[in-house]
Amino acid sequence: MVESRISSSSRSRDLDKLLLRPGNLVGPTFEPGTQLRDDLQEYARILVVGAGGLGCELLKDLALSGFRNLEVIDMDRIEVSNLNRQFLFRLEDVGQPKAEVAAKRVMERVSGVNIVPHFCRIEEKELEFYSEFSIIVLGLDSVEARSYINAVACGFLEYDSNDEPVEETVKPMVDGGTEGFKGHARVILPGMTPCFECTIWLFPPQVKFPLCTLAETPRTAAHCIEYAHLIKWDEVHSGKSFDPDNPEHMQWVYLEAAKRAQLFGIPGVTYSLTQGVVKNIIPAIASTNAIISAACALETLKIASGCSKTLSNYLTYNGVEGLHTKVTEFVKDKDCLVCGPGIFIELETSVTLKMFIDQLEDHPKLLMSGASVRVGGKNLYMAAPPLLEEMTRSNLGLPLFELMDKSPTGVVHVTGTAGKGDKRQSCLRKLRVAFKAVGIADTDMAGGA
Numbered sequence: 157m158v159e160s161r162i163s164s165s166s167r168s169r170d171l172d173k174l175l176l177r178p179g180n181l182v183g184p185t186f187e188p189g190t191q192l193r194d195d196l197q198e199y200a201r202i203l204v205v206g207a208g209g210l211g212c213e214l215l216k217d218l219a220l221s222g223f224r225n226l227e228v229i230d231m232d233r234i235e236v237s238n239l240n241r242q243f244l245f246r247l248e249d250v251g252q253p254k255a256e257v258a259a260k261r262v263m264e265r266v267s268g269v270n271i272v273p274h275f276c277r278i279e280e281k282e283l284e285f286y287s288e289f290s291i292i293v294l295g296l297d298s299v300e301a302r303s304y305i306n307a308v309a310c311g312f313l314e315y316d317s318n319d320e321p322v323e324e325t326v327k328p329m330v331d332g333g334t335e336g337f338k339g340h341a342r343v344i345l346p347g348m349t350p351c352f353e354c355t356i357w358l359f360p361p362q363v364k365f366p367l368c369t370l371a372e373t374p375r376t377a378a379h380c381i382e383y384a385h386l387i388k389w390d391e392v393h394s395g396k397s398f399d400p401d402n403p404e405h406m407q408w409v410y411l412e413a414a415k416r417a418q419l420f421g422i423p424g425v426t427y428s429l430t431q432g433v434v435k436n437i438i439p440a441i442a443s444t445n446a447i448i449s450a451a452c453a454l455e456t457l458k459i460a461s462g463c464s465k466t467l468s469n470y471l472t473y474n475g476v477e478g479l480h481t482k483v484t485e486f487v488k489d490k491d492c493l494v495c496g497p498g499i500f501i502e503l504e505t506s507v508t509l510k511m512f513i514d515q516l517e518d519h520p521k522l523l524m525s526g527a528s529v530r531v532g533g534k535n536l537y538m539a540a541p542p543l544l545e546e547m548t549r550s551n552l553g554l555p556l557f558e559l560m561d562k563s564p565t566g567v568v569h570v571t572g573t574a575g576k577g578d579k580r581q582s583c584l585r586k587l588r589v590a591f592k593a594v595g596i597a598d599t600d601m602a603g604g605a
């Protein structure tokens with residue numbers, strides 16, 4: 157009986173081998189059967205963040221892995237230069253939102269799948285939006301965007317009184333990333349495996365060439381280009397700033413770099429390399445995206461179904477010379493500000509919401525300005541948009557203690573911008589607030605009794 161149903165759909169044949177049979181590698185809660193397959197199709201809701209090179213692959217792979225409820229969020233529009241690898245897009249789609257076209261194309265090709273596109277910035281969505289998904293899959297190319305989604309997902313995590321993560325509040329993430337012939341796929345189970353922030357050192361700051369090398373001892377084509385871009389441009393164009401999107405500026409840098417390369421006998425300066433170096437573009441390779449996406453889709457399926465142990469926890473792929481893959485088990489940073497139990501802040505009961513927000517700005521671990529404050533599902537203060545700011549403004553003068561229903565302790569979520577100078581970025585932090593007088597009074601009484 158079961159067999160005939162399996163063979164009736166050739167598209168789920170391989171999937172059925174994973175979901176309908178027991179095995180030695182399955183997770184502890186795995187219950188094979190058609191019910192599991194049907195439940196996955198009906199109840200699993202997956203969010204794909206990014207509809208670029210990786211995002212296109214992810215949507216296709218997840219749809220073909222049997223997921224039927226997908227959503228995708230991306231703020232970009234399609235450009236001609238995307239077409240070589242973002243295979244869901246055609247020339248006539250140029251100028252259209254990536255999320256919308258990608259969703260439409262996959263739905264045309266894979267029957268039964270429903271993909272809801274969101275053409276906006278990730279920060280524009282309410283936190284509730286993210287909380288509704290079973291798994292969040294990231295196909296992003298920026299550290300900032302990853303950091304933000306990571307903080308959102310970790311923000312849902314709750315800890316019990318023993319500081320152990322509450323399992324039902326763990327929002328799994330699968331993160332993919334590629335850079336030329338290199339890539340990574342990782343599984344993040346907040347509170348259980350290291351989050352993005354725990355291992356932020358994996359993303360070192362951009363390597364810059366020392367100016368003296370550029371000026372005196374150039375050895376590579378990139379050195380010549382950066383000389384023309386960073387030194388020669390300013391010498392010749394006093395005060396006029398270089399615009400990387402202006403073709404005349406780029407052409408000028410290219411010609412200067414070529415002259416310098418000739419002087420030092422260095423080969424390899426071309427116009428496209430000039431663009432690449434100046435704009436810091438690392439060529440995207442379609443096959444790397446395909447491989448990393450496949451790994452991410454498989455991990456998503458494993459998390460959703462329990463059909464196998466998940467990756468533990470960081471896979472790297474390197475196809476630069478030959479082919480090398482490796483899985484590393486990174487460990488959690490127990491003091492992580494994002495996936496840990498939260499920064500502890502002790503306050504007087506008289507501290508108003510306004511004073512609390514001001515404190516966040518001076519707090520050495522936060523340095524957060526323009527903060528919005530939420531407790532439970534309630535917005536105590538929203539810095540933006542103006543309408544919500546106006547609606548919540550009257551809370552600013554009230555004591556936080558009262559706004560938190562006179563609870564002696566509580567978890568507060570704050571969003572704002574953090575960091576210093578031009579390194580500022582939007583972020584979300586979890587704080588554990590305890591009110592001094594209340595806590596002390598209770599302890600004193602307990603001690604006295």
Ligand SMILES: [Zn+2]
Binds near residue numbers: 489493495496
């Ligand atoms: Zn962490």
